[in-house]
Amino acid sequence: MIPTAFRYRRAGSVAEALALLREGGPGAKLLAGGHSLIPMMKQRLAEPELLIDIGGLLELCGVHAVGDAIEVGATTTHADLAASALLRERAPILAEAAAEIGDAQVRNRGTIGGSLAHADPGADLPAVLIALDAAISITGADGSRTVPAADFFRDILTVDLEDGEILTDVSFRPVRSAAYAKLPQRASRFALAGVAVALEMEDGVCRAARVAVTGAASHAQRLPAVESALVGARLPEGAAAACEGAGDALDFVNADLHGSEEYRRAMVAVMARRAVESAAARG
C-alpha cells in the first residue's frame, strides 16, 4: 500500500495538461478522481513517474444540454451524474447507473472520464454509454477526434486512447426509454454482469434497441443478437424471450470466485431482461 516515488503537477488547462503529457512521455498519467489509479499505485501495479492532475479543470466538468444532445465533461463525478436534474429528466439511465457505482466515497471522487479511460471490465458506465450510442471526444497534440463508444473499448483495460491524448467529454442524444441493470460483485460493487438497454418504443412494440453488456467479458460491448431479437417484440411481455441466452453469444466470459463463466452467462440474460423491462416501462 506504499506507492513508488512520483512527481505531481496540477494542470491549469487542457492545453497545459497536453503539454505536460508530452513532456512526461510514457511515464506520465492523468489523474482525475484517482479511485482506480491510486489503489493500483499503492499496490505497485502502476508506477507512473508523473501524475498530471486534471481533476480541478472546470472546462472538463459538468452536464450540459447542447442542441438536442447532452454533453458530459470528463471530470464530472459519479455523484454529480447521479444528482443531475437534466439527466434524471432526459437520460435517467446514466444518473441511475452512476448512483449504483461503488460507494459514496467512490462516487464523490470518481469521474466518468476516468471510468471510461480506465475501462475496468466491471465498470458500469461503458455499457451505458454504448447503449446511448455516445460519442467520446478525445484531444491530443494533433487535434481532436471523436470515437463511438461501441468502438472505444477494445479489451481488458484497453481503449482507443493514445499516450498524450486526453478524453475530454462524451456526447449523446438523450433517450428516456433506457435502463441499466447489474448484478454487483459483492465486495467491489463492480458489475459481475451489467446490461444497459436503450429502446425506441411505439405502441408497446420495440422499433429499435441498443444493448450493451459489461462485467461478464473482457470489456464492454454490444449484444447484437439481443438487439435484433428485441426489434418487433412487444414489451415488456417479450423481454424474457428476447433476452434468453443473451450471455451465450459472448466469446469470452470472465470467471473468478465471485462467479463462474456459466453463472455470468446466465446472469447476463437475467440483467438484460430486467433492463429491457425497466426501459420498456418508461414507454
Added chain:
Amino acid sequence: MTSANAPLLPKLIGERVKRREDPRLIRGLATYVDDLKLPGMLHLAFRRADIAHGVIRRIDVSAAAAMEGVELALTGAELAEHLGPMPIGTPFPAPDHYSVAVDRVRYVGEPVAVVAAADRYLARDAADAIEVEYDELPAVVDPEAAMADGSATLHEGFARNVAVGGYQGGTGVNAETAQAEDDSAMDAAFAEADVVISQCMLNQRLAPNAMEPRGVVARYEAGSDYLTIWSATQNPHILRTLAAGMLGLGEHQVRAIAPEVGGGFGCKINIYGEEYAAAALSRLTGAPVKWIEDRTEAFLATTHGRDILGDVEIAAKRDGTILALRAQLLADIGAYEVLLTALIPTLTGMMMNGVYRIPVVRHELTEVFTNKTPTDAYRGAGRPEGLYFVERAVDMLARELDMDPAELRRRNFIPAAEFPFPTQSGLVYDSGDYEAALDTALAAADWESLKAERDAARAEGRIVGVGMAFYVEVCGLGPSSVVPTGGWEHSGVTIERGGKVTATTGASPHGQGNETTFAQMLADHFSVPIGDIAILHGDTGVVKQGIGTFGSRSQAVGGAALMLAAGRAGDKMKRFAAALMADHEASPDDLVFESGRIQVAGAPEVSRSFAEVADFAYVPVPLPAGLEPGLSEEAFFEPENNTYPFGCHISMVEIDRDTGEPRLLRLIAVDDCGNVINPLIVEGQVHGGLAQGIGQAMFEEVVYDEDGQPLTASFMDYVMPRAADLPAFELERTVTPTPVNPLGAKGVGEAGTIGSSPCVVNAAVDALAPFGVRHVDMPLRPERLWRLIHDRDQNGGQP
C-alpha cells in the same frame, strides 16, 4: 452545609450512559500507534514471501542495505542471531517459528527479510530491492489431503502435517489422555435411535479486519537497558512478558503500551514477529523504530480465524429426544502455531453440548498444518464453530422430524433448575434459563406470524425462509486453570487529593467501552460524578498488572477486580472519615457514600465531603491509629469458573430466484449476558457481533487457490458486510445473573457473532427446503444458492 441540601446523584449502573471515549475518537483526537512520532525514528518494511511453500535458495539484502536512507537490512537468518523462536501459549507441541523466516517459507505473506530506513517509502523501496530466490515446494492447501500419503509436509517432526491428532473429549473419554475408553453409551444411543442426522459442514476461514491494522513502535534505550514498546494489542501485559523473554530482558526492563486500539476481534491477542523484530531492530540500530501494517499485510500476515470442518451426527428418538451427538472436527490451522492457535479448536469441541441435555456427547479433534496464514482467535474463538455445528444439526433434525425447530429445542433444553450443569464435554454451565430466552424470542419475532408470512411469500413464488439458533458460550475467562496466560484480572483504585478518582485496569479495551462502564460502577460506589473519575488502561507503566481483553472478560473479570479494589479504597476512606467525625462517635461501618459526601447512614446531618476526607487521607494530622496515609488500593480477581451467556436469534431470509442473491429481512436477537451495567454499550456490542456473524453467514471467506495463493487479499474481493446489507436489528434481553462473580455479569462481546451465523444459515436452508436442500455451506454465495435453485428447476422440479 448538609447533604439534605445537596442534589442527589442519580445511580448510573443500568443506565444508557453515552460512551465517554467517543468524542475523542469521532473528532480525530485519539492517539493510535501510527500517531506516535519519536525523534530519529526509523521505519520498518518487511519483504514477504510471494509463494506459499519453498526453500529460500538465495537471499541478498546488499542492494537494499546500500540504498540511501537505509540503516539496516537483515535476512531472517541474520535476525535469528538476535531473536529465537517465538513462544506460544498452548500446551501442544509446536514447530519452531521465527519472526522472520530463516530458511523456508510456508505461507504467502511470511516475512523473509526486514529493512529499517529513514521513512516508510524508502523502507518499502528497499524491501522491494531485496533479491530472493526459492526452490518451490508443493503447496499443501486442502486439510484432508494434507494428511494423505504422499502429501508434502510443512514441518519436520509433524508427520502428515498433523499438529494435534485425534484429541478426544466427552462421554467415555479419559480426560487425561484425551482418548476414548468406553464406547458403550455412544453405541447404545445410536442403536436406540429412531433417527440419525449426519452432515459435514465447513466453518470457513475468515480475516478479522480490524479497522486499525496492526502497528508497533519500539524504543530501546541502551543507557538504561530499557525497552518501551507501543503496540496495537489487546493485551499489553502479555506483550511485556513475551517481549522481555524474547529479548533476554526482565519484565522490569520493559514497558508495553497499547495506546488507542482500533478494534481487535481476537487477532491482536497474539504477539507477532513484527513486534519482536521492531524491538530487536531498535536495539540494533540504537533508534526508535516504527512499523505500521498496511491492509494487504493485514490480509496476509495477521492471523485468520475459524476454518474448521465438522462432521456431525445426532441420534434421536422420533419424539425429538436427542440421545447422542458426536463430531469429527478437522481444523486447518495454517502454517504455524501462534499464541493460542491450537487451543481455539479445542473450545469448539467443548461446546458440542450446546444448550441441550444430551446424555452422550463426544468429539474428536485433529488440527493440521497447511500453507496458509496461521489461525488464532477471532470473535467467538471456537465457540461460534461449535454452536454452528450443533445448531445446524439440530435444525436438520427438526426438519427430518417435521417438528417446529423451537419445539425441538425446548424439548431438549437443559432445564433452568439443573444449573450449575456439568456437560458431557467437561464444562460446568454456571446459570441459565433457556426457555425464558426462547419464549422472549418467539414473542419478539411473533414466530407463528413469521412462519405464516413466509408461507404467504412462498405462495407468491418468492423464496423465503425463517430460521432460529440458540447458543451458549464460554466467557469471563479465567480461571487460571483454563487460561494459559493466567485467568485473573487486576485493578487499582486511587482516591486523589481533592476527591477525584483514578482507576487502572488490566483489561485493556479496544472498543469495549470500559472507560464508561467502569466509571459508572465507581460513580455509583463512591456516589461521585462520573466526570470525577478517570479509567486508565493499556500501559504496563501505569497499570501494575493485567492479563488483557479477550473472551468477553472485561466486565466479568476486570469489572470484578475493579470493584474489589474500590471496596478496599472505600473502606479505608470511611476509616479516615470516621476519624474526622470522632465527635459523633461514627463507626466506619455506619458510613455511606452519598452524592459527594460521606455520611452516617440514617443521619445525613453528620457528614464530611468526599474531597475533605480525601485531603485528610494525604495529610492525616493526626494519623488515625492503625491507618497508613493515602487512599490507593489494588486487587486481583480470579473467578471460580467461566460464565456462560446464552441467547436465541431468529431471522428471515429471502433469496432472489433469478440471481441467488440472499437478503436478510429480519434479525431478532435475544441475548442474556447476566446483569448489565450499560444497555447502550451492550446493544452496541450485540450490533457489532451480529454484523460479524452475519458477515460470516452471508459474505466473508478467505479463499486460496490450489497453489496456496490468496484470492481475497483486498476489500475488492473479500466481502465485508455493509450497513445496507443489514436489517434494523430487533434486540431483546433476558437477565440471568452469574454466581461466579459479585457483579452477576457474564460478558457480551462475542454473543452476537455466535448466534447469528447458524440462525441466518438455518433461515436460508429453510428458504431452499422446497428445492430439496438440506444444507448449504457458508458464506451464502449467490452463485452457490442460484445453483441449488437452478439445478432443481432444470430437473423439472425434482431435487
